[in-house]
Amino acid sequence: MKFFADTSNLDEIKELDSYGLLDGVTTNPSIIAKSGKEFIPLIKEICEIVTTGPVSAEVTATDYDTMRKEADILRSIADNIAVKVPLTQDGLKVCKELSDEGTMVNVTLCFSSGQALLAAKAGAAFISPFVGRLDDICFQGLDLVADILTIYDNYPQYDTEVLVASIRNPIHIIESAKMGAHVMTAPPNVIKQLYNHPLTDKGLTAFVADWEKTGQSIL
Numbered sequence: 001m002k003f004f005a006d007t008s009n010l011d012e013i014k015e016l017d018s019y020g021l022l023d024g025v026t027t028n029p030s031i032i033a034k035s036g037k038e039f040i041p042l043i044k045e046i047c048e049i050v051t052t053g054p055v056s057a058e059v060t061a062t063d064y065d066t067m068r069k070e071a072d073i074l075r076s077i078a079d080n081i082a083v084k085v086p087l088t089q090d091g092l093k094v095c096k097e098l099s100d101e102g103t104m105v106n107v108t109l110c111f112s113s114g115q116a117l118l119a120a121k122a123g124a125a126f127i128s129p130f131v132g133r134l135d136d137i138c139f140q141g142l143d144l145v146a147d148i149l150t151i152y153d154n155y156p157q158y159d160t161e162v163l164v165a166s167i168r169n170p171i172h173i174i175e176s177a178k179m180g181a182h183v184m185t186a187p188p189n190v191i192k193q194l195y196n197h198p199l200t201d202k203g204l205t206a207f208v209a210d211w212e213k214t215g216q217s218i219l
Contacts, residue, residue, distance in 0.1 A: 001177045004053070004163070004185035008035045008042055012188040013049050024053035026128075026165070026185040028084065028108070029060055040077065047078035054125070056106045058084035059094070067094045075103045082106045082125060087115045092122040099123030106163065113147040120158040126183065131176075132166035141166070142175050149179055170194050 002023035005016050008031050016022040025046055032039050043057045057077065059070040071083045071094055082104035085091035095105045099122065106126040107119040111134060119127045129148060131141025148162050161182035167173060170193045173184050 001173075001181060002053075002161075002183040003191060004056075004183055005191065006031070006165070006167070006185040006187050008032055008037070008046065009188070010045055010049065013046060016188055016191065017049060021191060022050065022053065024055065024082075024183070024185075025050050026056040026084070026106070026163075028056075028058050040073075043074070043077055043081070047080060050080070052080060054080055054082040054104055054106070056082045056084045056108075056126075058106075058108065059086075062086070062088070062090065064090035064093055067091065068097070071098055071103075080104075084108050084128075087119060092118055095119065095122040095124050099125070108165070110148075111144070113144060113151055116148040116160075116162075117151055120152060120155070120160040124160045126161050126163040128163045128165040128185075130166035131164055131172055132168040134166075135168070142172065142179070145176055145181055146179050149181065 003021050004024040004026050005013055005022055006026045008027050013025060035042060047055050057074045059067045061067045061070055067085060067090060074083050075081050083098055084106040085094050086109050087107050095107055098105050104125040106128060107124040108128040110116055110127050110129045116127045129144045131145060134141035134144060145162060145164055152158050163183040163185060164176040164181045165185050167184055167186035167190055169190060173186060176184050
């Protein structure tokens with residue numbers, strides 16, 4: 001499974017990258033707004049850190065003409081930009097055109113398997129089902145991931161990768177990985193929770209205590 005960081009915080013991105021835990025970055029208008037920084041320069045800085053993996057930069061318009069113009073600006077930032085478009089008719093039209101021209105497209109705000117099928121037919125590089133937001137309204141978000149994977153497996157001509165988004169906890173990551181989801185994107189603090197286990201902490205404490213009793217030092 002590929003790990004994308006759902007953040008625009010440069011320090012967090014650098015930290016995850018230093019651990020070898022970063023395969024890409026996703027952003028959206030809300031994340032950019034919280035950063036308080038200028039959009040285009042910030043995306044450029046992220047692309048200077050993440051030089052190979054996809055960096056998703058989202059259009060802000062909702063109509064086809066403006067979306068297409070914004071998409072052309074965004075994909076000119078760096079070769080590894082994945083233009084993010086909403087799962088609407090106009091968004092899928094932009095997706096089809098950009099995909100035909102060799103640009104990666106991340107189709108976002110997916111809440112049904114039917115929508116995911118449309119995105120695959122439009123040539124999306126990534127489809128982003130929002131599991132957390134479905135959980136919030138008492139639907140099983142992970143069931144959607146399973147359904148999309150089943151559909152895509154039936155049609156090998158589709159190259160679209162399932163990018164599990166709106167992840168709220170490590171269980172979302174683990175269950176998605178068990179299903180075979182290609183990618184997940186999560187806030188860095190959720191990714192770091194995968195480190196945690198009380199038995200690891202307990203075992204390490206015991207090892208340190210026993211080593212101190214020997215009076216030895218490796219250095």
